[in-house]
């Protein structure tokens with residue numbers, strides 16, 4: 472058995488849709504973030520050191536170089552013949568729409584690039600950008616909009632200095648899905664002040680508003696962040712691995728089976744990760760979630776609410 476026997480994984484979803492393996496290549500387009508440059512706030516989210524998801528620091532190589540090295544790394548592991556350009560670092564809709572189109576087109580010019588996955592903040596997706604993404608969809612390309620919500624609780628979002636609330640997410644997810652753009656919502660398990668009640672309630676809110684994909688990961692404490700100070704002062708206690716595995720399995724059981732799980736854990740580079748140390752061992756966590764679901768004999772959707780009351784899933788391609 473594999474994780475995909477229990478979860479509707481992104482890999483399996485793409486295999487079913489396209490008849491072949493499709494992998495995301497994570498890209499750093501040298502963007503910034505309105506929560507760092509002053510437009511929405513300064514200093515960023517209390518947990519954000521962008522190096523934790525940007526291995527290139529912030530003077531990235533060209534997109535072509537990143538794509539070539541991504542293909543080499545993925546090719547060595549999986550021999551995937553097709554790829555999505557995953558604009559991951561910072562806020563990848565935070566620029567003039569013509570500049571964004573040029574960036575996305577540059578990545579799509581690669582012959583085996585079949586689409587885009589665009590990571591951004593919910594308060595940073597104006598209509599013009601959504602129209603641009605909808606155009607790519609109409610041209611037959613795969614498009615995912617990845618919205619970082621992290622928690623559906625405004626109190627928590629304020630505490631971690633997100634600079635947006637649930638209302639902005641709600642507007643963004645409705646506007647994107649109205650245009651037929653599938654949304655992958657990012658949630659964090661282990662945010663300061665939150666308990667299991669919050670994780671389940673955030674999932675319920677996101678499902679009620681309608682989403683097509685989910686990405687869940689544990690909160691990492693990384694160097695050069697406000698969260699690191701809080702952790703050192705004993706004001707923040709990270710989750711243990713067994714708690715994370717149990718909670719994530721609970722959330723998966725309550726997620727309808729048609730929702731695509733893009734990720735159920737996350738890692739941070741060892742050189743900046745402070746805690747919890749198990750976050751650097753992605754495969755241990757993935758194996759743990761698989762074992763837990765196997766032990767329970769449950770798959771994704773085992774305890775999902777019926778479709779009534781949940782927005783129709785728009786994504787069909």
Ligand code: SF4
Pocket residue numbers: 504505506507514515516519520521560561562592619633
């Ligand atoms: S919105 Fe994203 S890039 Fe911006 S500060 Fe927060 S985590 Fe970092």
